[in-house]
Amino acid sequence: MSCVLIVEDDDDVREFMDLLLSTSGYETMSAADGIDALEKMQRLPCLVLLDLQMPQWTDGSFASSSFAIHDSPGSPSSASLPFSSRTS
Numbered sequence: 277m278s279c280v281l282i283v284e285d286d287d288d289v290r291e292f293m294d295l296l297l298s299t300s301g302y303e304t305m306s307a308a309d310g311i312d313a314l315e316k317m318q319r320l321p322c323l324v325l326l327d328l329q330m331p332q333w334t335d336g337s338f339a340s341s342s343f344a345i346h347d348s349p350g351s352p353s354s355a356s357l358p359f360s361s362r363t364s
Contacts, residue, residue: 279303281321283313285330293325 280302284290287308294304305321307313310330317324 278323279305279319279321281313281316281319281324282306283310283324283330284327285309286327289327 280297282290282293282297282304284293284306285308290306290308294306297304305316305319307316313324313326
């Protein structure tokens, strides 16, 4: 089953996206901030839906951090991991 990681600090938006995707047959993981999202990236989701305007993160820092984790020796490659982002 395809797994989608939802990274969104707004609880209502995150819960709605989770409901929409899970009722459409997707396995989902949710994270309220970038630190939690990086921990969940260990499962290497097939898609990341990412809110770019979150506390504790600047432009591109989540993506660069997640690629650094998965590009280390012995880790699965994230070179083809799609990201979709929203800013507001």
